[in-house]
Amino acid sequence: MAGVISGLIGSTAPAIPLIVQYLVIAGGGGGANASSAPRASGGGGAGGYRSSVPGESSGGGASAESPLTLTLNQAYAITIGGGGALSTKGSDSIFSSITSIGGGTTWLYNQTKGAIHNGGSGGGAGEFASNTTGAFGTAGQGHDGGGTPGYNGGGGGGAGSVGVNANTPTNKGGNGGAGVSSSITGSAVVRGGGGGGGADFDGPSGSPPGGTGGTGGGGNGARSGTAAGAGSDNAGGGGGGSAGNGGSFINGAPGGSGVVILRYPASFNITIGAGLTGSTTTVGANRVTTITGGIGNVSWS
Secondary structure: OOOOOOOOOOOOOOOOEEEEEEEEEEEOOOOHHHHHHHOOOOOOOOOEEEEOOOEEEHHHHHHOOOOOOEOOOOEEEEOOOOOOOOOOOOOOOOOOEEOOOOOOOOOOOOOOOOOOOOOOOOOOOOOOOOOOOOOOOOOOOOOOOOOOOOOOOOOOOOOOOOOOOOOOOOOOOOOOOEEEEEOOOOOOOOOOOOOOOOOOOOOOEEEOOOOOOOOOOOOOOEOOOEEEOOOOOOOOOOHHHHHHHEEEEOOOOOOOOOOEEEEEOOOOOEEOOOOOOEEEEEEOEEEEEEEEEEEOOOOOO
């Protein structure tokens, strides 16, 4: 008698779950508008940085979060946070249940640190301000801003490191904190740098340099004759701080916008809804969708 081959006729393989890895970065905080109080300000803080890519990091030194298991044909909300204007905090970025907090802005001479200066990463302290320590970052998203002992502004906090104090180690604005590298798109890119602190025109060493923006999109701080640099868009970079003394001033610069990047198995197709700007590429066995602007929904089939 011939042998019998056992098995299920017409059976199908188990469905692959829709597991989505994400990188969600908020808008960076802006540098200060110096026109009302022309003194050096700190740099803006980077936008909050949250990642679920295995083996990588979220901001503030945190480990990667857990990816999301999602449902087919269901809408999931996305908001891309804008960079903060001068003296303005960055806006939050959102993907489904994940919210990254906008970067904190900075403050000026004789001003007081407040809630607007805290954020995903905190803004750097302003020259001779009432609070000489930088503003606070958010746990799991970014770092604190740098402080100042007097002249010049502290660097804005970055996703990967704290903002550098002004005048340390030389008489200059503090450098912005560094961002964090991610290879979610298939190539390593650093995002989430803090803005450099601005310089006082008439500091103890004459006209000191502004702080350098943190790697990953932070803008440089202003100095005499040199404008501040804006934070990089789609990197959540903090804007550079303002410069000035007496009746002269140079304003700071705005922060950069955020981004949402999603990686998921290539067997699924994404629909990017109206109101969002984005694109999708295939990387090995995965698809990667990068949303660079707008408010709307995405879904998978």
